[in-house]
Amino acid sequence: AQKITQTQPGMFVQEKEAVTLDCTYDTSDQSYGLFWYKQPSSGEMIFLIYQGSYDEQNATEGRYSLNFQKARKSANLVISASQLGDSAMYFCAMREGRIPRGSQGNLIFGKGTKLSVKP
Amino acid sequence: DSGVTQTPKHLITATGQRVTLRCSPRSGDLSVYWYQQSLDQGLQFLIQYYNGEERAKGNILERFSAQQFPDLHSELNLSSLELGDSALYFCASSVATGTSGTLSTDTQYFGPGTRLTVL
Numbered sequence: 001a002q003k004i005t006q007t008q009p010g011m012f013v014q015e016k017e018a019v020t021l022d023c024t025y026d027t028s029d030q031s032y033g034l035f036w037y038k039q040p041s042s043g044e045m046i047f048l049i050y051q052g053s054y055d056e057q058n059a060t061e062g063r064y065s066l067n068f069q070k071a072r073k074s075a076n077l078v079i080s081a082s083q084l085g086d087s088a089m090y091f092c093a094m095r096e097g098r099i100p101r102g103s104q105g106n107l108i109f110g111k112g113t114k115l116s117v118k119p
Numbered sequence: 120d121s122g123v124t125q126t127p128k129h130l131i132t133a134t135g136q137r138v139t140l141r142c143s144p145r146s147g148d149l150s151v152y153w154y155q156q157s158l159d160q161g162l163q164f165l166i167q168y169y170n171g172e173e174r175a176k177g178n179i180l181e182r183f184s185a186q187q188f189p190d191l192h193s194e195l196n197l198s199s200l201e202l203g204d205s206a207l208y209f210c211a212s213s214v215a216t217g218t219s220g221t222l223s224t225d226t227q228y229f230g231p232g233t234r235l236t237v238l
Contacts, residue, residue, distance in 0.1 A: 035226070043207060045229035047121070091162065095225075105213075106152055106164035106175055107227060 004110035021077040023092030034075040039089040087117045123230035131236045137198040144212030151193040157206040200237045207232045
């Protein structure tokens with residue numbers, strides 16, 4: 001069964017420093033996608049970054065990068081130069097990929113990590 | 120702004136009542152997903168529709184039902200409400216037109232959520 005584990009319930013980081021949020025996953029499928037979402041205190045879920053299981057390079061989106069280690073089944077999110085606005089819950093999610101068009105493809109979420117950025 | 124709209128933003132009702140949550144997907148997205156976020160269960164997938172047809176069911180109670188209309192908007196109906204149904208309900212949408220083996224790349228964009236409080 002699919003599973004996402006985020007072992008850090010909460011983390012603190014100093015403003016302008018980098019921080020790594022851990023995520024490990026479990027799947028028996030060879031084709032899957034890994035996603036990170038940010039949920040500020042206002043409640044909305046904001047898509048940050050995606051990594052496909054066949055992607056050879058780590059994904060990057062601005063200050064966000066994904067440290068993908070397939071053999072270890074980990075997909076850690078790295079936020080560089082933290083800002084006060086980065087304070088939020090961060091969720092790692094997975095979706096198995098070898099699915100026909102239009103068929104089921106829901107996300108499985110971890111329990112999240114609450115990141116607090118200190119000024 | 121993800122482009123996914125949800126109404127209402129907040130809903131307060133009493134036990135035993137019935138409510139309807141509404142979602143409009145991003146323009147061009149054919150697939151709609153409903154998720155429930157509660158403190159004890161985290162983010163859980165409820166149900167998915169693709170172009171008007173139900174595609175997958177998750178942990179959705181029999182008291183809950185959903186549908187997707189020809190204009191692709193979706194409604195989630197919650198009936199015989201209980202205190203434990205209080206949660207944040209998200210709708211997400213995606214294109215979901217990838218060919219077999221690539222659906223994992225299909226990114227889901229979330230609406231702002233409807234916060235349901237059952238008193």
